[in-house]
Amino acid sequence: MAYFRSHVLVSVDPVCVEKGAYELIETLQDELVKQGLVEEVQVLETSRIGDPETEGLDLMVYPEAVHYTKLTLDDVPFLVEEQFLKGRIAEQYIRETKRVVDEELSAPKTKEVRIVLKNIGEIDPLNIEDYIARDGYMALGKVLTEMTPEETIQEVLDSGLRGRGGAGFPTGLKWRFISNAEGEQKYMICNADEGDPGAFANRRVLEGDPHSVIEGMIIGAYAAGASQGYIYCRAEYPIAVRTMKTAIEQARNFGLLGDDILGSGFSFDLEVRMGAGAFVCGEETALMASIEGQRGEPRPRPPFPAQKGLWQQPSNINNVETYSNIPQIILKGAEWFASLGYKKSTGTKTFSMAGDVKNTGLIEVPFGITLREIIYDVGGGIKEDKKFKAVQTGGPMGGCLPESHLDLHMDYEALAEAGSILGSGGLVVMDEDTCMVDIARFFMDFTQDESCGKCTPCRIGTRRILEILTRICEGKGKPDDIDTLRYLCEQINENSLCGLGKGAPNPVKSTLEHFLDEYEAHIYEKRCPAKVCKSLIRFEIIDGLCTGCTLCARNCPVDAISGERRQTHVIDPDICIKCGICEQLCPYDAIEIK
Amino acid sequence: MATEVKEGQDIRNMVRTLVQNHGDEKAELIPILHEINRELGYISDEAIKELSKRMNLPSSHIYSVATFYRMLSTEPRGRHVIQFCESAPCHVAGGRLVWQKLQRELGLAKGETSQDDKWTLLTTSCLGLCGVGPVMVIDNDIYGNVTPEQVPGILKNYE
Known part of the structure; x- marks a missing residue:
């Protein structure tokens, strides 16, 4: 490994690439050449550092661990001169973030414990040596030289690790099933088809710590006892696909993949397969069909993949996060892992926080933490200090939980009891301005669209629910709609073939349970309490507040607003399309939604 | 997306080369369809016919696979393809207003291609960029934190 006195980490996640991360790297390189520093300073690509919402680019300099933000390309020459030539921190570019020390970066938020994310942002994902330098592949060495396959399975079993894709099946048990199965060729498959809207933990691991x-x-x-593996990654993650391919190539060059790994006599090789945009392919049997070059449609189980999986051979499928936990379990031991967590859910879980929470992004916390701690302590609370209304956990097949559930301890069982799921760890936080009927309709629109169409309850049932919800949102709800919805939810859940259909009713079921009053307001009073559903609201100009500035009238896309200059304006409700532009623009808050 | 219109012999040659590079195993079908889609902007009948011959698969199978996956198209698309994220995190972050603006600005509804073949307007499933929603992708360019006001400016970048 060449010795560099300084390392510069530049974030190349998709958002930063869009902001010009590669141009920044190029400019940095040029400047380092100009100053004769190329031998001393190494520029590395990493995944996200800093807050993506700020303007400009971010970079980190080690060993000082200084975080520069809001950079433009023009800042580079001065920065290089100060930081690397003169060896002093260019304070003026640390515009928002104060000087960060190493420990703070690795444990950035209170209550976080990082196992899966421990290397993210700390290493160059495209350089295997960086991973090796942080105890990478040591667990593999230990397993191949000191442990039998059975001991390995036992260790994972003892750790209590459960599938992080959402189902929570004990990983060690899954491995025992395939180990015991008869078959000429066994396959190890990684499910990297992270399709749940709002979940991006797997993307970040694939891009930031592929090894x-x-x-x-x-x-x-x-x-x-598998000799061939596949990583099935969704095509919506092109950078993850590229990173994984590079990482596999490097591992092969280091003798960590291929024949006779580390001289142990054990052989295994790995390939990346790309999806083509089908949510249902995250379901394991559909995923295997897709690898085989077919339509990604699920099939009934049994037979389970451990008996008849890919090409009818015994196969094991785990999620990205599950695999990523394994090396640390082997290195630090099952007991250490099992000491983290809560009840039957050991270890940590990553959550992707999105929606109306202040700190969006990825976190990793031990199981057992409460929703309140996640949203308020780690997430910083609700944006603009509005009131919390609901949190939707586990992606489109999860339920919406109200405030009364905020002290729920997060684990597989507790969430299932509350009518939701842990799923892939998506958390969509919603504030008081969210209409829960509209949200239920929204999720149903998604599952209805993504239903592969193979089984009837899911294909037709989700469509019926969507029709009813759409009608309710349009103010055409009927008194028996609520009963019909409940009936449909039950039928779809009980009779669908795969997890997509079984989980599809959850958003509707949970909102019916916790926010029934909103459904009733829509159906009986033709009123949308959150003032979201267009057919149930109207825009009006308040007489005393309107100054007649004409701003709204000039910007109305359908010319629905009339009035003389300096006179109170009027909105014609028959023309108004309720786009809300006038309400956003009015400098005097004179437009009211009723 | 599609740089130039290819036809007949060109398409057949392209398919042949792809099958040579990937091999003719059934498992290679989706990777090959991806490449055809990238080259032509869609998967044409001509390409399906040739692929059927080269891979020894029924055209019906290839067509059924090509139509199953959202990112593969069997219809020609515009010079620029806009994919707007329709997922919940973007929706909650104000995506609905951006989507309305986008449709109004282009005069297109979901799935439509403009008369002059310049634009195709699509929605996409979650791109995993939920921290910067609403998100849209035009060709290979990603736009985050999009507001309705930014839409006309962004569209102007494309010829």
Whole structure:
């Protein structure tokens, strides 16, 4: 490994690439050449650092661990001169973030414990040596030289690790099933088809620490006796696909993949397969169909993949995050892992926070933390200090939980009891301005669209629910709609073939349970309490507040507003399309939604 | 997206080369369809016919696969493809207003291509960029934190 006195980490996640991260790297390189510093300073690509919402680019300099933000390309020459030539921190570019020390970066928020995310932002994902320098592939060495496959399975079983894709099946048990299965060829598959809207933890692991997934898969393959593996990554993640391909190539060059790994006699190779945009492919049987070059339609289980999976051979499928936990479990031991967490859910879980919460983004916390701690302590509370209304957990098949559930301890069982799921760890936080009927309709629109159409309850049932919800939102709800919805939810849940259909009714079921008053207001009073559903609201100009500035009238896309200058304006409700532009523009808050 | 219109012999040659590079195993079908889609902007009948011959698969199978996946198209698309994220986090972050603006600005509804073949307006499933929603992608360019006011300016960047 070449020695550099300084390392510069530049974030190349999709948002930063859009902001010109590669141009920044190029400019940095040019400037380093100009100053004769190329031998001393290394520029590395990493995943996200800093807050993506700020303007300009971010970079980090090590070993000082200084975080520069809001950079433009013009800042680079001066920065290079100050930081690397003169060796002093260019204070003027640390515009928002104060000087960050190493420990703070690795544990950035209170209550976080990082296992899966421990390397993210700390290493160059495209350089295997960086991973190795932080105990990478040590677990693989330990397994191949000191442990039998059975001991490996036992260790994972003892750790209590459960599938992080959402189902929560014990990983060790899954591995034992495939290990015991008869078959010429066994396959190890990584489910990187992270399709749940609002979940992006897997993307960040794939892009930021690809080798942890590869190492976990090799260890699993050794335990299961598999010689070939596939990482099935969704096509919506082009950077993840590229990073994984590079990482696999590097692992192969280091003798960590391929024949006779580390001289142990064990052989295993790995390939990346790309999806093509189908949510249902996250379901394991559909995923395997897609790898085989077919339509990604699920099939009934049993037979389970451990008996008849990919090409009818015994196969094991785990999620990205599950594999990524494995090396640390092997290195630090099952007991250490099991000491983290809560009841039957050991270890940590990543959550992707989105919606109306102040700190959006990825966090990793031990199981057992409460929703309140996640939203208020880690997430910083609700944006603009509005009132919390609901949080939707686990993606489109999860339920919406109201304020009364905020002290719920997060684990697989507690969420299931509350009528939601842990799923892939998506958390969509909603404030008081959200209409829960509209949200239920929205999720149904998604599942209805993504239903593969193979089984009837899911294909037709989700459509019926969507029709009813749309009608309710349009103010045409009927008194028996609520009963019909309940009936449909039950039928779809009980009779669908795969997890998509079984989970599809959850958003409707949970909103019916916790926010029934909103449904009733829509149906009986033709009123949308959150003032979201267009057919149930109207815009009016308040007489005393309107100054007649004409701003709204000039910007109305359908010319629905009339009035003389300096006179109170009027909105014609028959023309108004309720786009809300006037309300946003009015400098005097003179437009009211009724 | 599609840089130039290819036809007949060109398409057949392209398909042949792709099958040579990937091999003719059934598992290669989706990777090959991806590449055809990228080259032509869509998967034409001509391409399906040739692929059927080269891979020894029924055209019906290829067509059923090509129509199953959202990112593969069997219809020609415009020079620029706009994909707007319709997922909940973007929706909650104000995506609805951006989507309305986008449709109004282009005069297109979801799935439509403009008369002059310049634009195709699509929605996409979650791109995992939920921290910067609403998000849209034009060709390969990603736009985050999009507001309705920014839409006309963004569209102006494309010829």
